[in-house]
Amino acid sequence: MPLNLPPSFKCQPGPVLVTGAAGFLGSHLTDALLELGYDVTGVDSFITGSRDNLAHVHDHPRFRMIQHDLTMGLPAAVTRQPFTRIYHLASPASPVGYVRHQVTTLKINSLATIDLLELAEKTRARIFMASTSECYGDPLEHPQRETYWGHVNPVGMRSMYDESKRFMEAAAMAYHRERGVDTRLVRIFNTYGPRLALDDGRVVVAFIKESLTNQPLTVQGDGRQTRSLCYVEDEIRGFLLLMESQGYHLPVNIGNPEETTMLELAQEIRELCNSKSTIIHTPLPPDDPRQRCPDITLAKEKLHWSPTIPRREGLRRTIEFYRQKLKL
């Protein structure tokens, strides 16, 4: 995957820790860091990720993988080694995934986050935390700016994810303000691309799988709810730019403001797949946000980042990946 970093981009490759390295974003980030010359240690319990995502770097001389559930504390192999950079991405990320693993989701974004902040403090590592547009809940402000406090149901079917990510943000700010930890916070908006798990219910991969196998596309609700989809290559460039940026510790939205309804998305994916699938409607899950679109003014100003891959192009690449994976 080309990184397309600006010529002015500077990094000092050293030992870096990636939690959730076997997941969708973690594996693409691992590829990028290896390409930039870093020594990468990945930690993952494989609860929602897959060894396949990292099979191609299994024997890479600058990569090692530790299988470990971070909700059980940090493994000695991690606390023994001083990292210069820590990327904390481990967490179930899809609504299906976090409802299936509710307690793990709470713990990984709270207890494990504190453990990693303590490690960063002790070793003076810079730490990057993967937060989410779910911090805005079902937003009443549109598009969402980082200054919006959100509209979240604290006890609903998304609360274990939304509230633990909000805790993660509060923890990052407290460790930064009181203890001087060098934190970075990203609010990731719906990102898609190759290596999303086929079975975790996220909309792009669900529609692609259904289209390629000529099954009905299952649009939840009336399909008028919106999302703004970012291709993984753009998202990872945003991560690297944020991590290497100087001195901004409040959350930054990284996402593509190209907004679409889920019904339009189903029609677009069906067409790109040349599929004969029908479209059916199933019930809308509780608390499903009606609209979501990032305001990326801050990312443009602070990081000189904006997305470059249009949705149709990103979808084409993603469909090609799953066509090969499903041998269709």
Ligand code: NAD
């Ligand atoms: P993913 O499920 O593909 O990857 C998450 C990885 O974390 C998996 O490999 C999983 O096995 C690992 N993991 C989970 N719990 C763990 C534990 N207790 N110990 C060790 N490893 C554990 O999801 P993703 O899309 O790659 O998301 C990565 C991060 O980005 C998550 O923190 C997620 O909340 C955040 N995020 C992603 C999106 C998106 O659109 N992809 C949007 C918002 C936020």
Ligand code: UDP
């Ligand atoms: N969705 C859908 N059909 C599916 C999966 C999801 O219509 O098979 C809808 C879902 O109701 C939501 C949107 O697509 O409005 C995005 O869902 P996803 O699970 O990908 O992520 P979310 O943004 O809700 O976390």
